[in-house]
Amino acid sequence: MKKTVFYRVLLLAVSILLAWNAFLLIPSAESPDAPLLDWSITPNGLTLSDGTRTFSRYTLPTDAKWEPILSYYVFDAGDTELHIKGTESYQSARIASPARDSEIIFLQATYIEAGIYVTEDGKTALDHFFETRENGSYRLARGAYYTAPIDTETALSLGQEFSEITETDVTQLALLERFSLVVYDKSGAIQWKLGDLYCFENGAVGYVDYKMLNNSHFDAEGNFSYRSGTAPVILLPSNIADTLRASAEQIEYCEPDYEYEAPATPFINFLPLFWTICIIIGYILPLILLLLGLFLPRSKKRGNPKRWYVIAVLAAIWIVLATALILILL
Amino acid sequence: MLRKLLKYDMRAIWRIWWLLGLSAMGLSVVGGLALRILNNSGEQAFPAILEVFAGLAVFACIMGFVAFFIGSELLVYYRFYKNLFTDEGYLTFTLPASRAKILASKTLNACLWLVLSVLTLGACLIIMLAISGSLADFPTFLKFFFDGADVFSLLYILLLAVEGIIILLAGSWVSVGLVHFCITIGAVLAKKYKLLAAIGIYYLLNMVLSFVLQAFMILGVFATAGAIEPLFSALSETEIMFFIPLLLALIAVIVTSVALLIHYLILGKLERRLNLA
Structure with a gap:
């Protein structure tokens, strides 16, 4: 009977391991044919969509240019795949928008001439600007x-x-x-x-x-x-x-007169995490060992007190060294 | 008694290990010659078939080194299992030695052979590289490294080296302890197929440990990479000089504590839970 139980436990463990290995293989089986992108454009290149908003191609006056000051040039969708509406094809594209204005975007694609696309609001603003320079x-x-x-x-x-x-x-x-x-x-x-x-x-x-x-x-x-x-x-x-x-x-x-925080690379202050890890490694873990080393020798069940005292001494040295390191870092 | 136990443990392993070691040394000579052929193939025209064989010989050599290392480890761990958990265990435990001494002997034996195997592999590698001619510039490198170093710098390097060696020794104690622990637990839990149970437990334990360590490492790397630059840029040279040996000492203490805990856990199982009946 015991043998059967052991076999069952072993079989269960092996099954769990195999299932876990299969689970680990899932990402490698992911199909690369289905890019989850929202950007699409009509075949004539006149209308661009990001899935929620629609942009129309805007023709600039001949003496005006899309030439942003360096720091204003923010790629919202760096290198992306642009879906050609009504077809199964995609083409590689770079889509940029100024950090200050997402109503106006610039498209640079493989087979469509680079140009500016605007929403209705963007068109109104640009028309007004070129008429009045306000x-x-x-x-x-x-x-x-x-x-x-x-x-x-x-x-x-x-x-x-x-x-x-x-x-x-x-x-x-x-x-x-x-x-x-x-x-x-x-x-x-x-x-x-x-x-x-x-x-x-x-x-x-x-x-x-x-x-x-x-x-x-x-x-x-x-x-x-x-x-x-x-x-x-x-x-x-x-x-x-x-x-x-x-x-x-x-x-x-030129330096930007605003702070733009790209959502993809938010600034994270790692210092709290670092100090948390320092506290866990430097104090909490050895403190557990120290307490075990000091209190378990009193328990008759737990065997040789000398062994636990050795552990307690090591834990104490551990805490002292950690404190010295933390003091230097502070 | 510990010395006697260790003597017989070491003698038992030596009986087969010296053959493995000698084979590895022989392989390193062959590998060195093969590597020499590959290194000089641009200057001298060797037949293509010779170069192919040289490549295969280098590959076989590396495989041989791996086999030597695994073989050495298997010898040690199988002796641990056979001595303590098979019928031979009845005999072992009737010896006038405490279980703590028996375990200490087995652990020391395993650590010594682990270190000896690593040293032998290092020697094999040096022989191989020396024969192939790849070590010609090594003395110049050493001269460059130590040239101009004052006594204080050399003592500092010596201190770091000693700490590094202590960490490596404690690390090998942990790795030996983990295998012994799994074999012991396997033998305590299973009545039959104890080895199979030990292998399963070792695999499980390794997996759990690697998950935990990886998660901790990823967090630690992120935290350290993000925080270390501002923290370290504020440190003076003297502070960094104190920081590094202290950090190594802390690592040595942590690894030793883990090794000791594992050792005591095995001992607890051997003293209170083992039942060979």
Whole structure:
């Protein structure tokens, strides 16, 4: 009878082990053919959906660009698989949205031309921005990521007509220190270059307003061309020039003026966990041993007291060493 | 009496172990030559078939080392089982020695052979690498390592090395103790098929322990990785110098305590629960 019971127990143990091994194998059997993604797009590339919201493709004015300041550029769905609606096919895509505005997103996909997609609210906001430039933020920029904010009043005053306008050789302008005047929409991701500022050697500051230029002043990429010819330069009054120079001196590598915490990598303070583990290993475990070592020798059932005293001594040394280590760390 | 018990235990294992050890040494010579052929295959044109055999020889050599280690362990544990839990147990327990001394002898015997097996494997590896010519730069490395080291640094390294050796010895005591514990429990629980029961218990125990340890390690690694940088960057060089040997000493005490607990658990079972009738 005892033999039967032992066999049954052994069989049960082996069955549990086999079941556990089978359970461990489950993840490796998971099918890779069914990506659990919400992003989908219509075959013509005009409508994008994230499962809950729908975005329509938005055509920017030719002189505006999706070029966010580096730190504003947040990939909500880094590399993802985009489902082509009505088909079984997927294509790899990168979907980005500015941290400040999830109504406007940027899509970069394998076979669909990169572009901007907006919700109804996003479309209204962008239309309003391009019509009025309201709610935009103005910045002096040098290169892609070095910028300094300037106040709206100063920026708008540059567009006013001043009496002193000189036609200047563009090859001479190319030699001067220069800054771009850029206006970003509310999202901080769509930029519209309004003109360039030039610092002359005599201390004067000139402004080339793109509104005053015709197509011959730009290259095929839409950038101001320094190849040949002249451009009208507005010489700014000294008070505006001084303000702009002061702003130009503050140009620095752009830092976000907000804190964005990506949900995928939340900041966790591990110190409490570390100290908890220290307390468990350093005090609770040896304390149990110490108590056992001190109290069990009194129990007649538990055998040789000398053995338990050895355990108690070791536990005491354990606590002392742990305390020394913790004191050093503190 | 402990010395006598240990002498006979060691002699019994030695009778077969020296053959295994010698075979492992022989294999290391063959492996070294094979490795030499593989190392020089770019400079000298060896027949392709020779290179294939050399590769196979290195593989066989490594398998042989593994077999030597497992064989050594099996010898020791089988003797423990046979001496204490089969009919031979009647004879063993009639010896004028306490069960504590018998267990101490078995444990010391197992630890010694574990250490000797590891040392033999180390020697085999050195022989293999020396014959293959891979150790040519080793003296330069040692010179570079110890060059310019003052007496204090050498003493500090010696202290760390001693602590490391104590941890390794205590660790081998734990591993031997775990196997002895499983064999003992298997023999106490099962009337027949005691070895099978011991293997099952060892597998179960190992699985449970590895789960617990892994969970603890993952938590510990996260906590340490996340917290150690700010904590350690605040420590001075002197504090770190004290911290490392203290940490090693703590680890040594923890491992020794675990080993001792396991040892006492086995002893408790041997003294009060074992019934060979």
